[in-house]
Amino acid sequence: MAITAGSSLNSVAAPVQQTLASNYIDFTATATAGWAQQYLPDLMEKEAEVFGNRTISGFLSQVGAEEAMTSDQVVWSEQSRLHLSYIGTLDVDGDTNGTFEVVSDIDGNTNVADNNHGIRVNDMVLIAQAGTVVKALVVETPASDTVTVEPYATAALSTLADGTATLLVIGSEFGKGQSYSDITGTAAADRRTALEPQFQSFTNKPIIMKDYYEVSGSDASRVGWVEISGEEGQNGYLWYLKAEGDTRARFTDYMEMAMLESELTAAASIIGFANGQIRGAADAGANGAGTEGLFAAIESRGNITSGVTGVNAATDLAEFDAILAEFDKQGAIEENMLFVNRATSLAFDDMLASMNSYGAGGTSYGVFDNSEDMALNLGFSGFRRGSYDFYKSDFRYLNDKATRGGINDRAGSAAIRGVIIPAGVSSVYDQQLGKNLKRPFLHVRYRASQTDDRRMKTWVTGSVGAATSALDAMQIHMLTERCLVTQGANNFMLMK
DSSP, X not given: OOOOOOTTSOSSOSOOSSOOGGGSOOSSSOSSSSTTSSSOOOOOOBOOOTTSSOOOOOHHHHHEEEEEXXXXXXXXXXXXXXXXXEEEEEETTSTTSEEEEEEEETTOOGGGTXXXXXXXXXXXXXXXXXXXXXXXXXXXXXXXXXXEEEESSSSSOTTSOSEEEEEEEEEEOOOTTOOSSOSSSSGGGOOOOOOOOOEEEEEEOOEEEEEEEEEEHHHHTOOOSSBEEOTTOOEESOHHHHHHHHXXXXXXXXXXXXXXXXXXXOTTOOOEEETTEEEOSTTTOSSSOBOOOHHHHHHHHSEEEOOSSGGGTTSSHHHHHHHHHHHHHTTOOSEEEEEEOHHHHHHHHHHXXXXXXXXXXXXXXXXXXXXXXXXXXXXXXXXXETTEEEEEEEOHHHHOTTTHHHHHHHHGGGOOOEEEEEOSEEEEEETTTTEEEEEESEEEEEEBOSSOXXXXXXXXXXXXSSOOSSOSEEEEEEEEEEEEEEOOGGGOEEEO
């Protein structure tokens, strides 16, 4: 069964930049539908709220916090993995037996090559390649990114082949009285280097967002015939209250949407700052415009799942077990929140309901006092799989046709159907304060000082109300300067 949306769901579907005739009653146009007719029309004064609550903000308030900052940039560092695991090139006939040339760590970071790895002489290692695992001992480090290994079980690495392999340090072995000094008479076999913990720094920058609403002095004093109401609490018969409230609500949503969707300019972009102005001209250049939003951070440093059956990829546990396996490789944070669109939410419900095999059609009577006379709850708000707890919530931003919901209709495989966010806090080193702090994995940084708070700044100019200028109008300005900090993005999952 197909559902076809109406072609005219609302006569004024979205705000526009000009006044429309459809916003007013014409009392003079015709004799049959104007002031000249003798019958007074029955006017329904109350504006119908046909779209319910139209705002989508609130997501970041559930999963994060907000903190002030006084700089043009926020810098944080994240700890590295504790154990030593590398990907490299194995030569089974190199040097005395075999050599392993470090290419990257297990996460693909190539900065560990050129003597930045932690493999040392007398380390016991596991070498895995094409279904075979060999236990070996590191006997030399003849080059900056190369180590020599000898297997324990055989005299040669004959069970392995030249090519890519994975190496894991599992411990070390020394003889009685053996020290860390040179053990073979060559500096290449020295173990007098201690391991230094590594960290990786990340940065983000705030963006300035602005908007304003303007109403003339005449219109501000004109009473309309429509009784208005809105999400910002506005009510009455003054239409400018409706417009100003909608502008404020839309700007509040923009603050959240920008933190979700924004990205930094790439090297090939021509968007940038020219003479202090953000421009898209050829002379602007890519010089630090934009900011890294949540989706961009996950795509860059986190995990992405495209599912096993497209948009309803949660119809069985295959995808979810793969997600759990990936989380096991990362921080293994037990509590996670699922923010998903409607199709994925229902697919989760169907998947969980299918686990019940005690009744025809998946409905059981008598279990958990569930009788045929009571309302049946076919939805699930959370579940536990393995050692992980997941709490499911609908993400309005991904469902609303006027936001990501409409984009997803045409995005195909690029559509975003949900995001998995770890609950709790992470420990990071704050370079401004010079100490470790506990912060939510997601939090918004906004510019603020004792002089100016730019979290959500609003001011009024003009001659209407409190007069500040000779302008015969009221201008209500809104401004914010903020960015999103996504810490531990390796623990996030973007569902496409």
